Amino acid sequence: MRFLFGRVLYGLISTPYLRNKIVITYLVMVIKNKPKCRLHHWDISNIHLFELHQGTRRHQEISNIHLSGLHRGTEHLEHPFIQVISRREAITELLIIAAPSLPCLVAAPSSMAGSNPSSSVQEMGSKAEVPEGYIHKQRDRGAPDAPLMQASVIDIGLLSASPNSGPELEKLRHGLQTWGCILGINHGMSPEFLEDVRHVIKQFFSCPMEEKLKYSMEEAEIEGYGNDKVLSDTQILDWNHRLFLTLFPEESRRVKHWPSNPHRFREVIDEYSANMRVVCEKILKAMGRSLDLEENSFVEQFGERFELAARFNFYPPCPNPDLVLGAKPHADVSAITVLLQDEQVEGLQFLKGDEWFNASILPDALLVLVGDQVEIASNGIFKSPVHRVLTNSKSERISLAVFYVPDSKKEVGPLETLIDETQPRSYKPVKNLVDLYFEYYQRGRRPIETARI
Ligand SMILES: O=C(O)CCC(=O)C(=O)O
Numbered sequence: 103m104r105f106l107f108g109r110v111l112y113g114l115i116s117t118p119y120l121r122n123k124i125v126i127t128y129l130v131m132v133i134k135n136k137p138k139c140r141l142h143h144w145d146i147s148n149i150h151l152f153e154l155h156q157g158t159r160r161h162q163e164i165s166n167i168h169l170s171g172l173h174r175g176t177e178h179l180e181h182p183f184i185q186v187i188s189r190r191e192a193i194t195e196l197l198i199i200a201a202p203s204l205p206c207l208v209a210a211p212s213s214m215a216g217s218n219p220s221s222s223v224q225e226m227g228s229k230a231e232v233p234e235g236y237i238h239k240q241r242d243r244g245a246p247d248a249p250l251m252q253a254s255v256i257d258i259g260l261l262s263a264s265p266n267s268g269p270e271l272e273k274l275r276h277g278l279q280t281w282g283c284i285l286g287i288n289h290g291m292s293p294e295f296l297e298d299v300r301h302v303i304k305q306f307f308s309c310p311m312e313e314k315l316k317y318s319m320e321e322a323e324i325e326g327y328g329n330d331k332v333l334s335d336t337q338i339l340d341w342n343h344r345l346f347l348t349l350f351p352e353e354s355r356r357v358k359h360w361p362s363n364p365h366r367f368r369e370v371i372d373e374y375s376a377n378m379r380v381v382c383e384k385i386l387k388a389m390g391r392s393l394d395l396e397e398n399s400f401v402e403q404f405g406e407r408f409e410l411a412a413r414f415n416f417y418p419p420c421p422n423p424d425l426v427l428g429a430k431p432h433a434d435v436s437a438i439t440v441l442l443q444d445e446q447v448e449g450l451q452f453l454k455g456d457e458w459f460n461a462s463i464l465p466d467a468l469l470v471l472v473g474d475q476v477e478i479a480s481n482g483i484f485k486s487p488v489h490r491v492l493t494n495s496k497s498e499r500i501s502l503a504v505f506y507v508p509d510s511k512k513e514v515g516p517l518e519t520l521i522d523e524t525q526p527r528s529y530k531p532v533k534n535l536v537d538l539y540f541e542y543y544q545r546g547r548r549p550i551e552t553a554r555i
């Protein structure tokens with residue numbers, strides 16, 4: 103062990119009452135000679151856990167333990183905690199040792215087992231081995247050498263130019279029916295602006311952890327910085343960390359989660375958000391027209407108080423990318439999703455039939471995906487595609503997904519004009535499908551299952 107015991111800060115936890123889960127809720131600083139020193143943040147990569155072998159006084163380091171820790175400043179937290187989930191049958195006692203630079207912790211039992219802290223994989227990029235909690239079973243792993251999908255490239259500017267829009271609308275319909283997504287060009291944003299957007303995202307994720315922690319998602323929230331909520335100890339974590347923000351309506355924004363570092367983040371993302379409103383509306387209207395519907399058919403169903411929510415994804419390089427997934431297979435529960443992909447690094451794959459395809463990258467294009475709620479409203483004419491993200495060992499990857507989410511009070515069901523004897527109603531009307539998303543995602547299920555007739 104590399105630590106000098108004289109300087110090491112340590113705590114002890116006894117857990118005779120919990121089978122394989124420990125939630126540490128009390129942090130008592132026992133920094134030698136500095137008992138009142140402030141606790142800035144956790145660095146779980148620097149915390150070592152040892153199983154105590156009673157009687158022998160020998161400690162054995164636990165390597166197959168998954169630490170799902172909260173990386174967050176404690177300044178604004180009353181009850182910071184770290185959750186330890188072990189895949190061992192039972193843990194009896196643990197010795198927790200933190201590096202000298204860190205404050206140490208003494209743990210006390212709590213009733214919070216099973217709650218859901220976020221975790222971060224940032225430091226894992228530099229580790230030689232993939233922690234167990236991220237490793238997928240053989241059958242669920244991905245292969246990067248998949249065939250390339252042939253997404254249609256659609257000129258968004260042509261979609262609304264009424265008299266001449268016919269061929270482009272036909273291409274849109276065909277593209278969406280074939281792959282569930284299209285690449286949109288001529289969307290009104292310059293390549294320089296998109297470069298700016300990617301730049302502020304990369305700058306944010308490359309900030310020191312302490313800075314990012316200022317925007318951490320809180321326990322019961324989905325907004326903010328973090329990773330998957332941990333809902334069960336069998337859950338496999340994504341090799342990814344994220345920032346989740348509501349962009350629109352503006353009064354729903356939670357400004358405390360909006361990074362002020364880099365200083366241009368807010369301004370750039372605010373402008374991107376305004377562009378997203380325009381792009382989404384154009385696409386949804388064009389989707390309606392491509393099915394010979396009144397152009398407002400979809401937007402009216404989804405309501406004036408729709409939401410735009412943004413997920414900024416960061417996938418660190420992984421020492422053994424074959425074992426993990428950046429994002430598990432899922433379909434988006436939105437009406438549509440507009441994805442700004444990394445301009446260089448691949449990783450996104452789409453499922454068609456039972457074969458995975460690599461997404462095409464066109465650096466200045468937006469990838470527009472059909473979400474579950476357009477699948478329902480179109481009575482299944484457009485299908486929401488299942489997709490996943492692979493990682494790699496060399497390059498980090500970013501993406502920005504903007505979800506157009508129908509008003510939670512609006513009922514979404516198949517448009518009456520799309521139902522007849524040849525196309526009977528395939529879905530029940532649903533409300534607020536998004537509420538099911540996170541739990542279903544972790545269980546490898548799709549919220550749309552609840553709407554199928
Ligand atoms: O990173 C990507 O390319 C896709 C991300 C994604 O599917 C999502 O955020 O829902």
Ligand SMILES: [Fe+2]
Nearest residue numbers: 432433434489
């Ligand atoms: Fe997605």
